[in-house]
Amino acid sequence: MTEVRGVVDGPAPAQASPDHDRPDGPDGETRVRELLGRMTVEEKIAQVVGFWEKEDGEAVAPMQGEFGDNARLEDFSRHGLGHLTRPYGTRPVDAAARASWLWKFQSDLVTGTRLGIPAIVHEECLTGLSAWKAATFPTPLAWGAAFDPDLVTEMAAVIGESMRALGVHQGLSPVLDVIRDPRWGRVDECISEDPYLVGTIGTSYVRGLQSQGVHAALKHFVGYSASRAGRNFAPVHAGPREISDVLLVPFEMAVLDGDARSVMHSYAEIDGVPVAADPTLLTGLLRDRWGFDGTVVADYFGVAFLNLLHHVAGDHAEAAVQALTAGVDIELPTGDAYLTLRETVRSGRLDEAVLDRAVLRVLRQKLDLGLLDATFTDGPPADIDLDSPAHRAIARRLAEESIILVANQDALPLPAGRRVAVIGPNADRQNALFGCYSFLNHVLVQHPDVETGIEVPTMLDALRVEFGADLVSWARGCAVDDDDRSGFDEAVATAAAAEMAVLVVGDHAGLFGRGTVGEGCDRDDLELPGVQRDLVEAVLATGTPVVLVLLTGRPYAVGWALTRCAAVVQAFFPGEEGAGAIAGVLSGRVNPSGRLPVSLPGPAGAQPYSYLHPTLGEGSEVTNLAATPAAPFGHGLSYTTFEHADLTVPATVPTDGALRVSVRVTNTGPVVGDDVVQLYGHDLVASVTRPVAQLLGYRRVRLEPGQSVTVELTVPTTRLAFSDRTLTRVVEPGDVELWVGTSAQRDTQALTTLVGDTVPVSNASARWTTSEVN
Numbered sequence: 021m022t023e024v025r026g027v028v029d030g031p032a033p034a035q036a037s038p039d040h041d042r043p044d045g046p047d048g049e050t051r052v053r054e055l056l057g058r059m060t061v062e063e064k065i066a067q068v069v070g071f072w073e074k075e076d077g078e079a080v081a082p083m084q085g086e087f088g089d090n091a092r093l094e095d096f097s098r099h100g101l102g103h104l105t106r107p108y109g110t111r112p113v114d115a116a117a118r119a120s121w122l123w124k125f126q127s128d129l130v131t132g133t134r135l136g137i138p139a140i141v142h143e144e145c146l147t148g149l150s151a152w153k154a155a156t157f158p159t160p161l162a163w164g165a166a167f168d169p170d171l172v173t174e175m176a177a178v179i180g181e182s183m184r185a186l187g188v189h190q191g192l193s194p195v196l197d198v199i200r201d202p203r204w205g206r207v208d209e210c211i212s213e214d215p216y217l218v219g220t221i222g223t224s225y226v227r228g229l230q231s232q233g234v235h236a237a238l239k240h241f242v243g244y245s246a247s248r249a250g251r252n253f254a255p256v257h258a259g260p261r262e263i264s265d266v267l268l269v270p271f272e273m274a275v276l277d278g279d280a281r282s283v284m285h286s287y288a289e290i291d292g293v294p295v296a297a298d299p300t301l302l303t304g305l306l307r308d309r310w311g312f313d314g315t316v317v318a319d320y321f322g323v324a325f326l327n328l329l330h331h332v333a334g335d336h337a338e339a340a341v342q343a344l345t346a347g348v349d350i351e352l353p354t355g356d357a358y359l360t361l362r363e364t365v366r367s368g369r370l371d372e373a374v375l376d377r378a379v380l381r382v383l384r385q386k387l388d389l390g391l392l393d394a395t396f397t398d399g400p401p402a403d404i405d406l407d408s409p410a411h412r413a414i415a416r417r418l419a420e421e422s423i424i425l426v427a428n429q430d431a432l433p434l435p436a437g438r439r440v441a442v443i444g445p446n447a448d449r450q451n452a453l454f455g456c457y458s459f460l461n462h463v464l465v466q467h468p469d470v471e472t473g474i475e476v477p478t479m480l481d482a483l484r485v486e487f488g489a490d491l492v493s494w495a496r497g498c499a500v501d502d503d504d505r506s507g508f509d510e511a512v513a514t515a516a517a518a519e520m521a522v523l524v525v526g527d528h529a530g531l532f533g534r535g536t537v538g539e540g541c542d543r544d545d546l547e548l549p550g551v552q553r554d555l556v557e558a559v560l561a562t563g564t565p566v567v568l569v570l571l572t573g574r575p576y577a578v579g580w581a582l583t584r585c586a587a588v589v590q591a592f593f594p595g596e597e598g599a600g601a602i603a604g605v606l607s608g609r610v611n612p613s614g615r616l617p618v619s620l621p622g623p624a625g626a627q628p629y630s631y632l633h634p635t636l637g638e639g640s641e642v643t644n645l646a647a648t649p650a651a652p653f654g655h656g657l658s659y660t661t662f663e664h665a666d667l668t669v670p671a672t673v674p675t676d677g678a679l680r681v682s683v684r685v686t687n688t689g690p691v692v693g694d695d696v697v698q699l700y701g702h703d704l705v706a707s708v709t710r711p712v713a714q715l716l717g718y719r720r721v722r723l724e725p726g727q728s729v730t731v732e733l734t735v736p737t738t739r740l741a742f743s744d745r746t747l748t749r750v751v752e753p754g755d756v757e758l759w760v761g762t763s764a765q766r767d768t769q770a771l772t773t774l775v776g777d778t779v780p781v782s783n784a785s786a787r788w789t790t791s792e793v794n
Contacts, residue, residue: 051392052383055135056376061365062099063135064379068344069355070103070142071096074110096355097129101139102382103317105353108186109143109150111463112470115186119400122187127396138391140382142237142317142352145191145229146209146457147595148411149182152464153473155411159455159573160195160221161592162422164212164617165656167696167720169224171421175414176228182406183234189389190235190282194225196270197240197286199618201628203250205541208455208529208573208593210245212617213630213653214715215266216739219273220788226278235385237317238274240286242267242301247288250627252540253329256290261708261743263290266632272310273787281314281385285348287322294330296322297339302347310783315381317350318343323357336360341370349378407474412597419594419601421694421720424614425657431565431586433608433659434520440487441518442494443511443559444525445552446571448480452500455573455593456529456538465530474596479524479569482599486607493518497559500528501536501549508558516562520586522606523559525552526571529593537573546577546624560584569602575620579650590616611659613694613720615763620651631764634709654698654715654763660689660725664697664760667768675751675776678786679716679735683760683768687723694722697731699789700764702757707744713764716740717789730794736786737774749781 056064073093104125108118126138144150148157157179163172183191197206199213211218226236243263247254258267274280283306285296295301296318306312326332326339333339337360343351344358351358364370386392425432434440446452450472454460464470477485484492497511498504515521525548532540536549547553560566565586570578573593581588589612591602604610619631626647630637639646666684673679685695699717703710717733737751744750753774761767 048384048387052380052387055383056379058135059379060099061362061372064375065355065358065361066097066100067102067137067382068350068375068378069101069358070105070350070352071101072105072110072353073107093125097139098133100133100135100137101129102350103352104139104141106143107141108188109459109463112152112467112473115151115153115404115406116400116402119186119404123396123400126187126394130395137386138394138396140189140386140389140391141187142190142192143183143188144193144457144462145179145183146193146195147455148179148458149188149406150457150459150462151186151406152459154182154406154459155415156454156458156460156474156596157415158418158422158595158598159208159593160211161208161573161617162418162594163221164217165424165592165614166418166421167217167615167718168418168421169220171414171418172221173224173228175418176225177231178411178414180229180232180234184232185401185404187400188234189391190237191229192237192239192284193229194222194236194238195240196222196238196274197245198267198270200246200630201250202546202574202618202621203543203624203627204245204247205252205538205543206245206456208537209457213619214617214632215269216715217617219270222270223274223278226274226280230279230281233389235281235314235389237282237284238271238280239284240288240319241271241283241295241306242286243288243290243295244286251542253287256288258290260747264743264747264749275306275310275312276783277787281388282317283312283314284317284319285322287319287325289330294326294332296348297326297332297342297346299346307347315349315385316347318348318352320353321356323348323351337364340364344370344378345374349381415595416597416601419598420604420610422592422594422614423601423605423610423612424590424616425587425605425612426590426620426651426655427582427585427588428657429586431520431567432606434487434567434606436487438487438491438519439517440483440492441514441521441564442480442483442492442524443497443515443521444523444555445496445498445500446479446526447494447524448478448496450476450478451528452526452571453594453596453598454529456531456535456541458529461529461535461538462531476596477599479571479599479602482603483522483606486603486609497555498551500526500552503551505551505554508555511555512558512562515559515564518564520567521559521564522567522569523556524569524571525556527573529573544624546621546627548576548578556581567606575616575618577621577623577650579620579622582650608659611691611693612656613658613696615654615656615696616651617653619649619653620655622647622649631713632711635712652763652765654696656696656762658689658693658695660687660691660693662686662693662695662723662762663688664768667760667770669758669770669772672773672775673737675737675753675774675779677737679737679758679772680732681735681758682730682732684728684730685721685723686728687725690725692722692724694720696720698761698763699733699735700759700761701740703740704755704757706742706752706754708742710742715764717791719791719793721793732792732794733789734791735789738781738785738787739789740774741781751779751781753778
């Protein structure tokens with residue numbers, strides 16, 4: 021019997037309809053198979069496609085303009101519909117009015133189609149539900165910087181609550197791509213360069229979203245972030261060991277530990293084989309090895325791209341056969357390729373059983389969601405607050421925890437009463453606080469006459485509140501990404517008249533070349549965009565101390581600023597409450613506790629770089645080009661100090677056991693603060709080269725001045741597993757260095773030895789490090 025996963029009570033009606041001819045009975049699997057048996061080929065195909073009601077000029081997906089579909093929804097869905105694509109997130113619409121329309125559409129499917137099956141409604145929800153007037157949270161890089169999985173679970177739960185209230189069933193999040201090259205534009209959608217941090221944070225998001233009855237879709241499975249030279253859609257030439265030990269790890273955790281109900285294939289081609297047509301990944305690994313029993317959805321237009329971009333299919337019909345056979349169950353956003361399946365099946369070029377396999381998976385998902393019993397006779401909720409105080413409180417906490425103090429020459433916190441010049445292109449721009457997949461930068465930017473719809477103080481607004489409007493002056497200086505220096509003189513004069521200059525620089529998130537970061541907005545260098553570096557140099561030349569605030573979606577090569585500026589603060593698109601969080605850090609109201617989830621890079625020529633490199637990965641006497649980052653993974657300063665002492669590790673541990681590590685942490689400074697305790701390991705000798713440092717576990721702890729606690733970490737030895745020379749993931753015996761520190765750089769050290777036989781890793785193996793604080 022198929023397990024029917026619980027759906028929390030919510031406004032989406034799920035009442036059984038006694039008037040409709042439906043299979044019923046206690047066995048869900050019997051029910052969906054009986055339903056399948058009653059379907060025509062046309063009705064089956066309807067369940068494996070989506071429909072996107074879009075207008076000319078709207079561009080929120082790659083090559084969207086190449087797909088001109090003028091079909092009416094009512095005609096398209098006459099045999100039913102698998103997915104309805106982004107009814108709230110394609111253009112600004114009133115949520116309550118749109119919900120009423122959606123309930124009517126779903127009711128029409130129930131009463132007006134032969135089988136009466138409603139559609140799954142999906143939306144983007146990476147930084148909150150992508151809808152007008154909905155709360156917008158920090159970008160995933162900020163989740164990684166916070167090192168706080170529980171808070172990410174809280175965030176995802178309130179996002180899911182909003183989605184469920186509006187009749188949305190599936191969210192196209194989280195992004196589990198591991199960062200491999202900061203030049204790639206979609207870095208701002210990613211969590212970290214460390215697969216374990218991505219896995220723990222991403223799985224926590226899955227658990228939060230699905231706790232509200234909304235299914236998460238993991239993306240982009242797999243390899244997307246390893247594109248050559250950081251270019252979007254570029255070929256991927258990662259070896260099978262890198263794919264297994266780095267890129268697949270977060271997906272494995274989210275599937276096996278988070279019970280993720282959907283997966284989205286990536287656009288990538290790996291060693292010449294597009295993932296969308298690769299049964300070894302979509303079926304052999306995902307289903308046969310991991311036991312995944314949810315649905316695989318296409319990334320938008322990804323099936324057609326097998327024909328149009330990858331050229332492994334001669335037409336859309338051939339592309340559809342390849343994708344469906346490989347394991348792509350549902351074509352999104354609409355049916356450009358899968359609508360050809362009718363003729364393909366009837367001509368005998370595709371066994372109908374392959375189509376049936378996908379349809380059954382969709383029906384099981386609809387059963388899980390309660391849709392097979394939904395009547396939509398009750399209307400949607402009348403009052404829908406998508407940006408409630410509860411939303412904003414979580415957004416504020418996450419923003420505050422994510423702000424990273426990278427460097428500080430005793431300039432911060434700023435003393436009260438100082439005259440502060442606020443300068444820079446991101447100082448008075450709401451959009452500067454949001455990532456590419458926020459509604460503001462993804463959709464609303466194409467509707468300039470529509471109001472923002474949520475309260476978004478800019479950095480200038482927040483600093484005036486924090487320090488007093490009479491003490492704050494401001495000048496823009498330049499734009500984010502052009503060569504106009506005409507505002508430099510005003511900026512220099514403003515800085516010269518102040519006691520401190522706060523320079524707010526960085527990115528503008530956008531799509532397909534319309535931004536400096538975001539989907540299709542890759543970089544060929546890692547210098548600050550436009551003439552922003554020149555603006556910083558001009559203000560530094562005044563002699564006024566400079567606090568450099570980086571509002572970005574990727575890390576930039578700003579090593580030059582770490583000693584020349586009075587302080588450097590990194591904020592990865594911190595969301596609607598982000599400006600207040602940064603202002604609080606500058607004043608000392610908030611003690612910074614964020615840590616770098618990705619190394620602060622050296623020059624672009626040193627990329628791609630990861631702290632998870634083997635000995636020869638950083639550069640030594642064998643090369644004249646070092647890859648040393650400006651600041652290491654995990655780095656972040658505080659206004660207090662922490663001491664790590666009494667590191668205790670076992671002398672030996674069985675290869676199939678767990679390391680029990682403890683460390684005493686003391687706040688030795690004058691103010692309350694959060695420490696992120698980071699445990700790293702290094703396998704000294706192995707059958708293949710291993711990273712010089714690897715995050716094994718972490719724990720955020722809050723300590724009062726003078727307070728001490730003991731943090732105990734239980735690390736399954738599978739955290740040290742890797743693919744051996746036969747590409748079998750194993751734990752090998754041998755010596756392992758362990759250390760606890762404030763970054764990946766070595767600090768308090770100890771040695772342990774794994775003893776026993778080499779142990780293969782299985783689905784049943786533990787993957788999470790657990791922790792206790794005493």
